[in-house]
Amino acid sequence: MKITIGDFIIKRLEEIGINHIIGVPGDYTLQFLEQIRKNGSIEFVGASNELNAAYAADGYARVNGISALSLTYGVGDLGGILGVAGSYAEHVPVIVISGAPPLYAIEHNFRVHHSLGDGNFTNMRHTYEEFTIDSSMITPDNAEEEIDRLIRLAMVHKRPVNIQVPSNISYLEIEVEDGPLKIKEPVSDxxxxxxxxxxxxxxxxxxxxxxxxxxxxxxxxxxxxxxxxxxxxxxxxxxxxxxxxxxxxxxxxxxxxxxxxxxxxxxxxxxxxxxxxxxxxxxxxxxxxxxxxxxxxxxxxxxxxxxxxxxxxxxxxxxxxxxxxxxxxxxxIEKNPDKKNLNDRKVEEFKVEKSKKLNQESFWKQVHPFLQEGDLIYGETGSSLKALGAMLMPKDATFISSQIWGAIGYLLPALFGSLLARPNRRQLLFIGDGSFQVTAQSLSRILYNNLNPIIFIINNDGYTIERYIMGMKADYSVLPRWKYSKLPDVLVEKNKMKTYNVHTQGELAKALEAAQDISNGILIEVHLHPEDAPEPLKVFGPEVAKFNFGPRGPKNEKPEFNPDDDNISNREDGKYAKEKDKSNEKEKKDKKFEKKYKQNKKGTGKKGNKKTEKKRKK
Incomplete structure (x- = not known):
């Protein structure tokens, strides 16, 4: 039968269970996006940048089995490749459809935008060959064979593939065999x-x-x-x-x-x-x-x-x-009639003390009973992953993280993708403020598409996982202060997402009660001390430091706060900034007195000089 190349791609994606193509529009992709819009069998869903799109496609594939990602040539390809590489590392099949310059421009080495301006059009495809099972440029001569081959590779090997489609060929007709794509299971010798x-x-x-x-x-x-x-x-x-x-x-x-x-x-x-x-x-x-x-x-x-x-x-x-x-x-292998029970794990009962400030230990114990059978639970790289990794998951729950690739910021857009694929499943994200700031734009897409997540943002004023590896009080682990619970109203006007700002166990209890019955999502900003961490992270950090740095170099400072202190707070309340500055106070005083001493030594009077000398000695 005759069919256009673009419609053939859409047909194949629909046959393998893909209902959405996630991506960022670019001029080399627009003709194909018009075909998607007119075809109507699959929906194109936009992301705010290519990295978010790639992470969303990964999240979609994790619950759907496979996904599709649309990127434009060069800037789009490289913008998304961090996410595609993560899919390769974590064994997640994603069909990456790259819109390329027109075929005649490629064949005659035109110098065009979104390229290096040198007429070389092999570099993007070769780059993708490093992070996919295979990458191929589609032409009218090879379209049926190559599209089917690459999709089969993704499905069998559970890795991404890259289909590069020149911008001017998606409306060209080709002759293909009638019938659906056949995925043959390999047969053992x-x-x-x-x-x-x-x-x-x-x-x-x-x-x-x-x-x-x-x-x-x-x-x-x-x-x-x-x-x-x-x-x-x-x-x-x-x-x-x-x-x-x-x-x-x-x-x-x-x-x-x-x-x-x-x-x-x-x-x-x-x-x-x-x-x-x-x-x-x-x-x-x-x-x-x-x-x-x-x-x-x-x-x-x-x-x-x-x-x-x-x-x-x-x-x-x-x-x-x-x-x-x-x-x-x-x-x-014969069935064993002797049934065993080796598992005596139970969820620890937690008693809420309403006025008590939250810390890492109490937060995770209070949240644990909130998790339900069948939940899809996301644990972002950092304190959330370490806490959830040590926690007993409910029956039939799915736990998603990026433990091999380990990219911070992955899970917010991944949540967006999985919500598209399974909008009726309860989905919870636990993410730190540092990770959230990497891909925060995905929250706007979640709101724009009227999705219904439960999001916990752990606001502890920076990169806690890095603090426990090195630089506990270093400025490089501190973030700009965002008012996370205010973001939904900034990002999407008239959104219906509920937001909570919680510091105490009582405030968290109210937020969890509200989260039991939501239809437009909830965002709970949880304030914890910057130097507090789940116990597994406290072990993990020094081990990473030992592995990464060896015996030489600086040693990490130990946290000085008391986790049982009801008054611990983070930098938003001003206390952490003061605590952080304490170590510099003596140095500042010494410099001040040294300056005054030198001035007095130049002739400002013996009395002043002696007074300053006494303070200097102290």
Whole structure:
């Protein structure tokens, strides 16, 4: 059948379940955006800049399975690539559609705007090749083949791809095969599959202490339900890496906790590292999720599954696909009738003291019971991630963070994207003031699209995570002071979002009560002391400093505030600024007296000179 290139792209996106294309308009994309508008089957949703758009597309894909991002050439491509690289690092499939200059300009090396002005049009595509599975420029000759190939790559490998579309070709017709896009599941080599699964089952049958260790890829590769079925059938205890938090229910009777090498929850390191059968799915250890590389998985009993290959001990089996392996294991491993219950975790009861000032410990304890089954919970890099990472998530909750890429500011626009994809699901964001300021424009888009989030902004006057690594009282960790609870009225006129400004447990209790029944969103600005932090962050900061800087250089100052003091406050109340200046008071006095002493020494009188000399000695 005949179809225009632009309509063919739209058709394919619709077939794979994408209902929105997120992006920023640019002149090289406008013809395609007009096709989207006239077609009507998919909606274009604007973001305020390309970085926000890329993060929003990532958030959309995390709850929808896949997403689409529209950028213009050069300035748009590079503006969004930080977010696309994060999607690649975190295994999130995003279809990046880049509007390029007209085909004739590319083929004849015209010097145009949004380029380097040198007639070179390969650099943007080559840049994207570093952060996607593949990147290709579409022409009328290759359109059907390349569009389908790239979409298949994104769906199978769970990574971004880049489709570069010259601005003047989207209305050109091409001949394509009728029918929807076919995504063929790769098929395992039958001999390799049998040999592998026989060895896995033999190793399992000999085991006395089997365990499963999960990471984020059991979600990305769409096998979490089957992994859980295998765990329940065989009654195998399981642990999660911090990057795999809450992918399987943390309330499950067989869940034993988080594994992070030497920083594991109590009893988990012993269980995992001394297991005589350990099934894992492509774990990726970085310093943050491994207790600074202290993981020690038992090689002699390790089965490491990946998309298209598996290691059993130190032997690698190629051309075996993970879904085929799990299906065979489900068929051949016998069900264990002895039901176990290894999980005694409970949410700690918290009693509100209305007039007491909030601190990090009381805030997270008070918020914990507010979380509900099925919530989508975002924990921004920093104090929010560290606090939530140590918290028991409700049943069927989804926890989203950026633990490998670790970009601050990611989660506000990611929340925007996920709200577009799942507007009827309760979604909560916990974000620090430093992260919020990076991508604050996304709040205007949330308001503009009448979405309904619950947003907690932790206002502690700067980068608390950086303070605990180095520079506790340094100016470089201090932010401009924003009135966050006032922003909705500034960003979108006549918006209906509720806002609360909370300093005490009583004020927080009122805000949480209001948040139980909202339809236009709520923003709760939470004031905490700049030097306060969740306990896991207090451990994390010095470990990062040791890893990053070694034994040389300055040592971090310790916090001086008392977390039990009802009067602790942040810089908005003026106290932190005074506390910060205390260390400079003696130096200022010394300089003042030194100046006066020198003046008196020049002849302003013995009496004055002696008086100043006494003060100087003091």
């Amino acid at each position: 039958s001999e390799r599959l049998k040999s592998l699964t026989d060895q896995i089952i033999a190793l399992y049958k000999k085991s006395i202490k089997p365990h499963v260790l999960i990471d984020l890829d059991i979600d990305r590769l769409e096998i979490k339900d089957k992994i859980l079925e295998l765990i329940e059938n065989a009654q195998i205890p399981f642990a999660a890496m911090s990057t795999g938090k809450a992918i399987l229910d943390e309330n499950h009777p067989l869940y034993i906790g988080i594994y992070k090498g030497n920083e594991s929850e109590e009893g988990v390191q012993e269980a995992i590292e001394h297991s005589d059968f350990l099934l894992t799915v492509s774990p990726r250890f970085i310093e943050w999720n491994s207790g600074t590389y202290s993981q020690n998985l038992p090689l002699e009993s390790l089965v490491r599954l990946d998309l298209n290959h598996t290691f059993v001990r130190d032997q690698c089996y190629e051309a075996v696909y993970i879904k085929d392996i799990i299906n065979v294991l489900l068929e051949k």
